[in-house]
Amino acid sequence: MTVIDPSPRQAERLGPLDELDTPEPLEALFGDPADPGNPVGHQAFVDADERGDFLPAGRKTLESFGIGAEFVPRALGGRLGQADDLARVLRTVFRHDGALALGLGAINLIASSTVWAAGDAGQRRWLASVLLDNHPTAGAITELAHGDDLSRTRLRATEREGGVVLDGRKEVINNVARAHAVTVLARTSEEPGSRSHTLFLVDPAAVPRERMRFLPRYRTSGMRGTHLGGVEFLDCPLPASAAVGGYGDAMETILRCFQVTKSVASGAALGMVDTMLRTVVDFGTQRRLYGRSVTELPYVEAELADVFTDLLICDAMTTTACRALHVLPRQTSVYAAATKYLVPEIEQHAADRLALVLGARSFLREGPHAAFQKHFRDLPVAALAHSGATVCLATIIPQLPRLARRSWFTSSAPEPALFQLGRPLPDLDFGQLEANAGPDDQIVATLLDVGQDRVTDPTLRTLCGRLVDELRILRDGWRALAPRNRTPFAGPVGFELAERYAVVLAASACLGVWWHNQDHPNPFMRDTAWVVSALDRLTVRLGHEPLPQAQSATRQVFAELLSRHAEHRAFDLIGRRLH
Amino acid sequence: MATSAPAPGTRIVDREEIRSKLLSLVASYLEQPVTDIQSDVKLVEYGLDSIFALTLCGDVEDEYGIEVKSTLAWDHPTVDAITDHLYDTLTAEA
Ligand SMILES: Cc1cc2nc3c(=O)[nH]c(=O)nc-3n(C[C@H](O)[C@H](O)[C@H](O)COP(=O)(O)OP(=O)(O)OC[C@H]3O[C@@H](n4cnc5c(N)ncnc54)[C@H](O)[C@@H]3O)c2cc1C
Numbered sequence: 001m002t003v004i005d006p007s008p009r010q011a012e013r014l015g016p017l018d019e020l021d022t023p024e025p026l027e028a029l030f031g032d033p034a035d036p037g038n039p040v041g042h043q044a045f046v047d048a049d050e051r052g053d054f055l056p057a058g059r060k061t062l063e064s065f066g067i068g069a070e071f072v073p074r075a076l077g078g079r080l081g082q083a084d085d086l087a088r089v090l091r092t093v094f095r096h097d098g099a100l101a102l103g104l105g106a107i108n109l110i111a112s113s114t115v116w117a118a119g120d121a122g123q124r125r126w127l128a129s130v131l132l133d134n135h136p137t138a139g140a141i142t143e144l145a146h147g148d149d150l151s152r153t154r155l156r157a158t159e160r161e162g163g164v165v166l167d168g169r170k171e172v173i174n175n176v177a178r179a180h181a182v183t184v185l186a187r188t189s190e191e192p193g194s195r196s197h198t199l200f201l202v203d204p205a206a207v208p209r210e211r212m213r214f215l216p217r218y219r220t221s222g223m224r225g226t227h228l229g230g231v232e233f234l235d236c237p238l239p240a241s242a243a244v245g246g247y248g249d250a251m252e253t254i255l256r257c258f259q260v261t262k263s264v265a266s267g268a269a270l271g272m273v274d275t276m277l278r279t280v281v282d283f284g285t286q287r288r289l290y291g292r293s294v295t296e297l298p299y300v301e302a303e304l305a306d307v308f309t310d311l312l313i314c315d316a317m318t319t320t321a322c323r324a325l326h327v328l329p330r331q332t333s334v335y336a337a338a339t340k341y342l343v344p345e346i347e348q349h350a351a352d353r354l355a356l357v358l359g360a361r362s363f364l365r366e367g368p369h370a371a372f373q374k375h376f377r378d379l380p381v382a383a384l385a386h387s388g389a390t391v392c393l394a395t396i397i398p399q400l401p402r403l404a405r406r407s408w409f410t411s412s413a414p415e416p417a418l419f420q421l422g423r424p425l426p427d428l429d430f431g432q433l434e435a436n437a438g439p440d441d442q443i444v445a446t447l448l449d450v451g452q453d454r455v456t457d458p459t460l461r462t463l464c465g466r467l468v469d470e471l472r473i474l475r476d477g478w479r480a481l482a483p484r485n486r487t488p489f490a491g492p493v494g495f496e497l498a499e500r501y502a503v504v505l506a507a508s509a510c511l512g513v514w515w516h517n518q519d520h521p522n523p524f525m526r527d528t529a530w531v532v533s534a535l536d537r538l539t540v541r542l543g544h545e546p547l548p549q550a551q552s553a554t555r556q557v558f559a560e561l562l563s564r565h566a567e568h569r570a571f572d573l574i575g576r577r578l579h
Numbered sequence: 580m581a582t583s584a585p586a587p588g589t590r591i592v593d594r595e596e597i598r599s600k601l602l603s604l605v606a607s608y609l610e611q612p613v614t615d616i617q618s619d620v621k622l623v624e625y626g627l628d629s630i631f632a633l634t635l636c637g638d639v640e641d642e643y644g645i646e647v648k649s650t651l652a653w654d655h656p657t658v659d660a661i662t663d664h665l666y667d668t669l670t671a672e673a
Contacts, residue, residue, distance in 0.1 A: 151629050193621065194629040194653040251629060252650055333633075398634035405641065435649040436633035439641075483607040486634050487627060 013085060017422040020521055020569075020576050026065045026092045032568075032579045033096060033275075033371070034282070042275075042371035045097040049374050050365070052224045058100045062093065068131035071108040073116055074427055076128040081427045083260060083322035087267030091572075094271030098378030099225030102385060104136060106265050107174045110386065111139035111183050113257040114199050117430035118245030123201050130181045138179035140170035140231060141254065148391040150185065151194050151251060155233065157186035163240050164200065166233035169215065174385075177214040177229045179204065184233075185254070188247050197250035200242045211236035222377035223385075256433040259336035260325055262387060266343040267318030269382045270311060272375045273347050273354075274571045277307050279372045280354045281565045283361060295562070300357055305558035307350045308571055309533040313506055314343045315572045316534070320418065320443060320509035326425040327418040328442055329432035334396050334403070335443065335505070341392035342502040344383035351379050393498045398486045399437050400501055404478035406439035408471055413449035414442035419509075419516035421573060443505060446512040447471060454515065457528045459549040463535035467507050470542055474501055503541050510534045513573060522575050529556035592669045598662040604638055605658060618658035629653070635661075643669060 014022065033042045039057040048055035070089050072078020080086060086109070093101035108131060115127050130137060146152040155168030166186060176182060182202045189196035204212060215230030245253055281304060284295035294300050321339040324332050355362040355376060361369040362376065383389070417423045451464030477497050485494040514531040524530065529552075536550035561571070569575045598618055606613040609625055622631070632652035639647055639661075645668060648654070655661040 192623040192628070193656055194632065194650070195656075251653070255629075394630060398630050399637065401634075402637040402641065436636060439637070482610070483604075484610045487608045487631050489626070 013079075015422050015424075016085075016088070016574055017519075017521060020574065023577050023579055024088070024092055026061075026067075026089060027095075027576075027578050029061050029065055030092070030096050030579075034368070040096065042096075045100075046365070046370045046374055048097075049099065049224050052219065054100055054103065054225045054227075055097065058097055059104060062100065062104055063134045066132075066134065067093075067105060068108065068134040071112050072128045072131050076116075076124055077132060078128060082425055083264050083325045083428055084267065084319050087264045087318060087322050088574075090264065090268030091271035091274075094268050094382075095275050095578075096271075097225070098269075098272055098375065098382055099223045101268065101271070102223060102382060103175050103226040106261075106268060106386075107139065108137050109264060110141070110261050111137035111179070111181065113260050113430065114139075114183055114250075114253050115201055115244055117257050117433075118199070118249060118253045119201065120241075122241065123244060126203075127181055127201065133180075135180035136175045136178050137181045138173055138176040138183075140173045140176060140182055140184045142170070142172070142185075144171040148387060150254065151192075151197070153185055153187050153197055155184065155186045157188050157198060157200060157238075159240070160237075164238045164242060166200065166202075166236045166238060169230060169232040171215060171230035172218055172228050173230060175227050175229070176231045177217075178227065182231070183244065185250055194251040195248040198247045199244040199250045199253060200238060201244050202238060202242060207236050207238065210234070220381060222374075222379070222381035224377075252435055255333070255435040256430060258387065259332045259433055260428065260430070262336040262340040262392070263318065263321040263325060263332070265382075265386050266339050267315070267322055269344070269347065269379070270314050270318065270572065272379050272382065273307070273311055273314075273350055276351055276354050276372055276375050276379075277304070277311065277561075277571055278565060279369050279375075280304065280358050281561065283358055283369055285562070285565070294357070301558050302554060303353050303357055304561060305533070305554045306537060307354055308561040309530065309537055309554075309557055310346050310350045311571045312530055312573060313510055313534045313538065314346055316510045316513040317506045318343055319421070319573060320512065323418050323425060324443065325428060325433065328414060328440075329429070330434050330438040331440060331442065332433060332437070333435060334399050334437040334441070337387075337392040337395040338498075338502040338505050340387055341389045341396075341499070342506055344379075345389060347379060348383065351376055390495075393495050394490070396501070397490045397494045397498050400498060401478045401481060401486050402439050403437070403441045403444075404475045407441040408444060408475045409448065411440050411442050411445040413445045414512075416516045418443075419446075419512040421513070421517055421520070443512065444471065444508050446515075447504065447508040450511040450515045451508075455511075457532070459532050459547060459553070460528055460535065462547060462549075463532065463539055464511070466539045466542070466544055467504055467535065470500065470539075471504055474504065500542060503538050507535055507538045510538075517573075524556070524560045525573065525575070527556070529553040530560075533557050592666060592673055594662060594666045597665050597669075598658060600642065601639075601658045601661055601665075604635065608634065616658070618662070621656045622652055622658070623656065627652075639665065645669065645672065 031038050035041050036043050040061050069078040073080045090105050093105050158165050184200045188198040211234050213232045218228040287294045317339050321335045324335050518526050532550050532553040568578045602616050603613050606616050636649045636651045655664045
């Protein structure tokens with residue numbers, strides 16, 4: 001067992017908006033990714049991807065940073081306090097390599113959050129020590145045969161002779177063969193329904209070797225370095241103390257914890273698109289066609305500005321979802337799932353357009369732009385790895401009719417701290433999260449509070465007017481929806497309304513972030529250009545024509561993109577220097 | 580939080596009314612005649628599993644102006660069981 005030394009691990013983080021010329025400590029460890037001699041640069045990660053393995057130097061970088069502590073609550077000696085801080089740390093890793101970020105990063109949150117939420121003091125202490133030692137962990141939740149339909153889980157846990165016996169298998173599980181701690185979802189009653197499952201915390205070193213067998217690795221098209229494996233338990237005995245929380249509690253625990261994992265994972269994965277955009281701007285500023293650089297072609301300029309705007313939209317939505325876990329924990333069942341649906345959609349579309357700009361080079365597995373094709377393959381895998389789009393929409397469909405009936409145009413705006421990037425929040429409290437959302441959608445209330453009552457810029461007012469109209473249509477649409485369309489058998493109409501809701505939610509988050517960060521050190525973030533562009537793009541998603549007045553905003557966004565690119569700054573709401 | 584339901588104390592709680600309200604809710608989700616729904620059959624048998632519990636919990640809260648756990652339909656898996664639970668909650672409040 002590790003002796004917990006609180007001094008370095010408890011070190012204060014740089015405030016998100018403080019000293020924006022200073023790179024984050026982890027980013028500094030990665031250094032300049034474009035330097036071909038950098039042992040953790042793009043070239044090294046591309047080579048590791050070709051070999052289908054984690055880059056050993058990348059793993060060492062994460063270990064020297066003490067990545068495991070990021071997942072351990074501060075009360076247990078780690079650094080996990082705020083969900084948006086964790087998302088930004090993981091975003092740094094995603095900027096460099098998706099396989100590393102998922103397999104040695106995000107997966108630890110999926111594996112551990114259920115234990116922080118429902119485990120006893122002994123389990124929490126033990127798992128904290130595993131992570132603080134930077135050992136890998138795994139979460140064996142889904143089964144290949146049942147996908148996201150967790151209630152059909154077959155792996156069985158039976159009480160026997162004062163202990164428990166596990167029997168069954170889990171497949172497509174990240175890092176399971178290397179993990180020092182595994183959380184396992186098991187069936188503990190044959191009754192159908194959602195009270196028949198229990199989570200167990202397994203120490204693979206403590207179970208009889210012949211009772212726990214690892215299955216061959218699965219190879220994947222993207223995230224090739226991840227070790228997706230399987231595990232089979234053959235009447236494998238565990239102590240009774242391995243149960244995490246009460247018998248029958250697993251589905252509820254998972255519904256609560258996955259709000260955290262979905263929000264954080266969505267915010268983290270933006271790092272991949274950041275790198276893709278950077279790679280394409282590198283290319284576009286260097287390559288000359290028709291006597292000018294590619295980025296000077298008006299079409300390319302607009303495409304790149306749009307992708308940067310998309311990244312700002314995604315960051316506003318994910319950061320707000322993460323902070324809502326602290327500020328509006330009763331509502332996040334809807335926010336997390338809407339975010340996990342919309343953000344990967346926007347990212348994929350952005351990546352597709354970037355690939356067109358990069359042209360032939362988007363396929364090349366070598367050379368200065370090779371990082372692009374790797375991230376391009378990794379992105380869709382990351383999007384699916386933890387609840388795909390459809391399943392996220394299916395989670396919010398049953399909940400939206402009630403928000404339409406009880407909350408929209410009624411709820412009041414949230415406290416500004418929700419949006420204030422530099423404002424610290426109380427540590428994450430899993431006990432506050434609820435399996436379904438209460439009727440109090442305060443993020444969308446921001447659309448009325450800021451968009452209707454405070455905005456004076458005429459272009460922005462027009463865009464907000466469109467969004468308020470949309471909210472009205474959504475309210476009427478959800479109220480009129482046949483009850484069947486709010487159940488697991490919902491038809492396409494429910495899905496479309498849910499998609500449109502997610503767009504309005506994203507727009508509300510952009511408005512909240514813009515309005516409540518007028519102390520941002522970068523004047524660009526205080527100005528209206530980015531939020532005009534963001535709302536213009538989101539209303540186009542709802543079927544509107546782009547607003548002609550928004551075009552000058554696009555040019556400002558493009559100028560900011562070029563200056564951030566030249567200064568090696570992140571393409572997100574913060575804009576910190578990367579190296 | 581504003582609610583349209585009558586204040587506790589002014590309501591006369593009737594177990595059969597609760598049961599028939601719930602039966603018609605379930606029938607409406609399934610788009611089946613209410614006579615096809617049996618109050619002692621588990622809701623999961625009708626295909627209404629985990630996510631559905633969320634719908635039912637919201638509808639029940641709004642109908643009766645009370646707060647129930649989101650896992651209402653998991654812990655009380657039939658219409659009869661939910662009826663008894665709501666009856667107890669509502670009479671305790673009245
Ligand atoms: C790289 C990677 C890493 C992974 N790591 C892990 C891990 O570490 N641990 C772990 O437990 N699992 C892991 N998984 C498994 C992953 O969580 C599952 O793949 C995921 O849950 C989706 O399951 P599925 O693709 O089998 O989809 P299914 O659930 O089989 O769904 C298939 C399709 O049906 C549709 N659908 C499903 N539900 C609904 C609904 N309610 N309404 C309408 N349509 C619906 C959707 O279109 C969906 O895509 C990993 C997967 C990948 C790719």
